[in-house]
Amino acid sequence: MNIKYDEVDKLLTCQITEEIDHHTTEKIRRILDDEIERYIPKRIVFDFDKVSFMDSAGIGMILGRYKMIRMLGGSVEMINVKSNVRKIFEMSGVHKIIQIN
Amino acid sequence: MENKVKLELMSKSSNEAFARIAIAAFVSQLDPTIEEIADIKTAVSEAVTNCIIHAYEEKEGIIYVTCILKNREVTIEVQDNGIGIENIDMAKEPLYTSKPELERSGMGFTIIDSFMDEMKIESIVGMGTKVTMKKTIK
Numbered sequence: 001m002n003i004k005y006d007e008v009d010k011l012l013t014c015q016i017t018e019e020i021d022h023h024t025t026e027k028i029r030r031i032l033d034d035e036i037e038r039y040i041p042k043r044i045v046f047d048f049d050k051v052s053f054m055d056s057a058g059i060g061m062i063l064g065r066y067k068m069i070r071m072l073g074g075s076v077e078m079i080n081v082k083s084n085v086r087k088i089f090e091m092s093g094v095h096k097i098i099q100i101n
Numbered sequence: 102m103e104n105k106v107k108l109e110l111m112s113k114s115s116n117e118a119f120a121r122i123a124i125a126a127f128v129s130q131l132d133p134t135i136e137e138i139a140d141i142k143t144a145v146s147e148a149v150t151n152c153i154i155h156a157y158e159e160k161e162g163i164i165y166v167t168c169i170l171k172n173r174e175v176t177i178e179v180q181d182n183g184i185g186i187e188n189i190d191m192a193k194e195p196l197y198t199s200k201p202e203l204e205r206s207g208m209g210f211t212i213i214d215s216f217m218d219e220m221k222i223e224s225i226v227g228m229g230t231k232v233t234m235k236k237t238i239k
Contacts, residue, residue, distance in 0.1 A: 022150045023114035029204075053121075053139075055146040056212055060204035084139035091215065092196075092208050 001031050002047075005039050010074075012041035020054040020085075025061040032065055042074050049080035058085070059092045066098055077101055104130070104170045112153045112162040112181070121145040124168050128175050131238045140216035141175065141236060147209040148179035148232045154200060156183025156230055173238045178231060185226035193222070 002015040014032060018024050036044070046062065048054075066076050077099045081089065089095045106127050110116045121142040128141055145166070152164045165180040186192050192199075193214070198207035214220045217234040224230040 019118060021114075021117050021146055022154065023117050025204075026114075053142060053146075055143050055150065056206050056208040057150065059206035059208055063206070064204045084136070084143070088143070088208075088212065091212065092206055 001028065003031075003035050005035075005041070010039070010042035012036070012039055012044045013047060014044065015047040015050060017050040020051055020058040020061065022055075022057040025057045029061055029064065033068070036065065036068060036072070040072050040074070041069070044069050044074055044076050046076070046078045047080055048078060048082065048085055051082065051085055054085045054088055056088065056092070058088065059094055062089075062094060062098065102170065102172060106168050108166040110149070110164045110166065112157040112160070112164055114150075114153055116164075117146055117149050117153070120149045120164075120166055124166065124177060127168050128170070128238070131170060131173060131175070133238045137236070137238055141177070144213045144216045144234055144236075145177060145179070147213050148177075148234070151209055151232070152179065152181040152183060152230075154203065154205070156181040156185075158184065174235060175238060176233065176235050178233050180229065180231040182229040185228055186222070186224040186230055187226055189222050189224060 001017055004013040069076050079101050081100050108123060110120060124145045125138050125142050149164060162181060162183055167178040169176040191197055193210045195211040196207040198205040213234055217236045219235040221233040
């Protein structure tokens with residue numbers, strides 16, 4: 001995972017660098033929660049450029065982080081989402097809640 | 102043309118990636134598109150994850166994954182000797198999950214059903230579950 005924080009814009013960019021499934025979400029979730037609690041960002045961007053595979057475990061993982069960030073008053077977006085991953089977000093309606101750019 | 106492979110996996114989450122990659126590699130002899138392979142990988146991942154989380158409740162167990170190729174048709178069976186499913190119709194409902202505390206989305210069977218051409222679930226409570234899915238490679 002590559003994490004970047006922009007102090008001025010209070011923007012946290014999280015580039016996920018592995019396949020997302022039930023096995024990997026546990027670790028990804030722990031890292032993200034730590035970073036979110038540390039910075040309390042105003043805006044968070046999940047970069048999916050390096051995510052070649054995601055199954056339904058990713059839906060719960062992203063929605064869980066979304067709830068957390070919204071509670072802290074921040075906004076969420078996703079970028080560089082590949083078509084096979086996008087399909088999973090669209091099927092579950094996540095794209096209606098979180099902006100995919 | 103007929104071909105078949107059978108995998109026996111311990112119910113460990115690190116085997117989810119192995120199962121979907123092994124099946125994808127086996128199916129690749131039919132020269133599927135990238136999208137077809139992605140769909141099959143996702144369906145296998147969902148079915149194997151179900152065995153680990155639900156059937157064996159993250160305890161020890163064996164998962165059997167069989168893949169049969171017949172002409173252009175791929176049949177994948179994912180079987181466990183776990184707790185079984187009491188209400189299959191409910192389990193198939195989109196967004197239904199028996200484990201919301203794990204941040205599960207309840208989309209597993211819905212994804213299998215839509216990514217594959219056919220899905221069949223057979224289950225006996227206390228005995229186990231078999232999920233059979235089919236997809237024809239165009």
